[in-house]
Amino acid sequence: MVRKSGQNPNRAYYDKADGMPSHYALIRKVLYPGFKIKFRLLVPYPEDQREGSRVGGCLPVSCGKFRCGVTAYTYNLFAFSHQVQCVKAKRGQYVVFPRKGEIWAFFKDRDINRSSSTNNQREYKYKVVEILSEYVKNVGVKVRSLDKVIGFVSLFQRARMTAVGTFFIKPNELHKFSHRIPSFNMTGTERKGVPAGSFELDPYALPLNPDDIWYPGKVKECMQ
Structure with a gap:
């Protein structure tokens, strides 16, 4: 028995190296019995030499244009994470950018010129940011840092609206986005200590x- 995928068959796919959902896959079919999943990996489609050097170095790429790559199969349902919101472009390409209201992991430090052969990309620190605006060409996207709520593993809240907490990611900095983090908005009534308007993040999308x-x-914590 074969069941075709739904209207949006694109899913985030976990990286085997660091466990983050930083790759994308196009689900083609689910074969029954056994839940064998047929899918095609979406690979980055660089538009210029700078992007090409990053892709060629095998650094994680989560934003921009993608095209269908090789076909693969898996029985592991847990290989996939959240549904990916994307736009289908010409020649079968898919365009992925952070969207307003989403939560993303952002590399605190990342040198695009480092070679992946040294495995340095696995050593970067992450910021967790809320996307405040839709992506605009030649402008970028506005984001706000999230603070970790002390006493919780994966609960984060908005940082103060300051120059440190809110900033723009320019188009030439999109490579600093690591991956989207699935999240749930909290009302503050879930349990004691949960701030209203905070976010419960998927722990499987956190390091x-x-x-x-x-x-x-964290800066204030270290100073205490």
């Missing part, structure tokens, strides 16, 4: 080491 996440409030 295993909490020290790999940088946030504005």
Whole structure:
């Protein structure tokens, strides 16, 4: 028995190296019995030499244009994460940009010229940011840093609207986005200590080491 995928068959796909949902896949079919999933990996489609050097170095790419790559199969339902919001462009390409209201992991430091052969990209620290505006060509996207709520593993809240907390990601800096983090908005009534308007983030989209996440409030913690 074969069941075709739904209207939006694009899913984030976990990176086997660091476990983050930083790759994309186009689900083609689900074969029954056994839940064998047929899919095609979406690979970056660089538009210029700068993007091409990043793709050629195998650095993670989560924003921009993608095209269908090789066909693969898996029985592992947990290989996939959230549904990917994208726009289908000409010649079968897919365009992915952070969208307003989403939560993304952002590389705190990332040198585009580093070679992936040294595995340096696995050592970067992350910021967690809320997307405040839709992406605009030649302008970029506005984001706000999120602070970790002390006492919780994956609960984050908005940082103060300051120069540190709110900033723009320019079009030539989109490579600093690592991956989207699925999230749920909290009302503050869930349990004691949960701030209203905070976000419960998918722990499987966060690094295993909490020290790999940088946030504005961490500076104050270190000074105490």
